[in-house]
Amino acid sequence: MFTNYYLIFNYFPLIILFIYSPINSQIQTSEFSNFQNELPEEILNRTYVQEQTNLQKYIFKKYDRKTRPVQNQSIPTTVLFHAYLMHFSVDQLQQTMFLNGHIYMTWSDDKATWDPSLFNNVRTTMVKTWEIWHPELRIANSVSGVNQYFEISRRSHATLTSITPNKTKVESYPTFSVRVGCNFDFRDYPNDEQNCAEFVRVGSSTSIPDSISRLFYDFTRTRYSRS
Known part of the structure; x- marks a missing residue:
């Protein structure tokens, strides 16, 4: 199967490029269009949520809520x-x-x-x-x-x-x-x-x-x- 695709690419390079280029262009244009349609507040909110998610994953990675949170248990x-x-x-x-x-x-x-x-x-x-x-x-x-x-x-x-x-x-x-x-x-x-x-x-x-x-x-x- 992979060999056949390789042969097609060698025999018809211009056709392959012609087919794939518009698709890539459409994807990039669509992504840019979606980004343009977002409000600044929406971008900030998405960034804030992601930052909070990453932070809490880091905090609770090794956290034990059943243990009093001090380095020295003799300290009240x-x-x-x-x-x-x-x-x-x-x-x-x-x-x-x-x-x-x-x-x-x-x-x-x-x-x-x-x-x-x-x-x-x-x-x-x-x-x-x-x-x-x-x-x-x-x-x-x-x-x-x-x-x-x-x-x-x-x-x-x-x-x-x-x-x-x-x-x-x-x-x-x-x-x-x-x-x-x-x-x-x-x-x-x-x-x-x-x-x-x-x-x-x-x-x-x-x-x-x-x-x-x-x-x-x-x-x-x-x-x-x-x-």
Whole structure:
């Protein structure tokens, strides 16, 4: 089969060139036409997506999300924690309070790192929370049970920002919905004032004890008054 094509090429060189040249020209013209029809924003978006894809492939090539992301496991991981309450409701009869809101957490990751100069100076990427190591949250006074796990939605995301080629800042913004137990005292009604706290424990079951340092900030009390 290949020999026959070779013979045809020798006997009819001009015909072969005449047939193939327009096809190549049409392909090049078509590609150029498609490129011209693309908006600058579309070209930039395609380039950005490709850069992010390549970066995340590099980050997670050898990443182990079950291991606390430090080079030295004897060094604790500091987690900054803040809760923003969006909605709550009180069940006076059941002595419970339902809370809904957002949690902001940030910590350093020494494993999900990259050198921005090797990735077109891209310093930030967004990943699924379940793809990286994430501190565990437990509700000490949940009505579902003592130290009940706080479930993080698999749809939530985390932002990775390169601080140095060997250190990355992780920021996570999961939502939460939890029902906690309270101890209401209505003996001074209607002038009573109730205290009901949510006790959150931040830790990791895969790490040694005291390997997570917790820093709670901007944690002011929430006051609610009946009108």
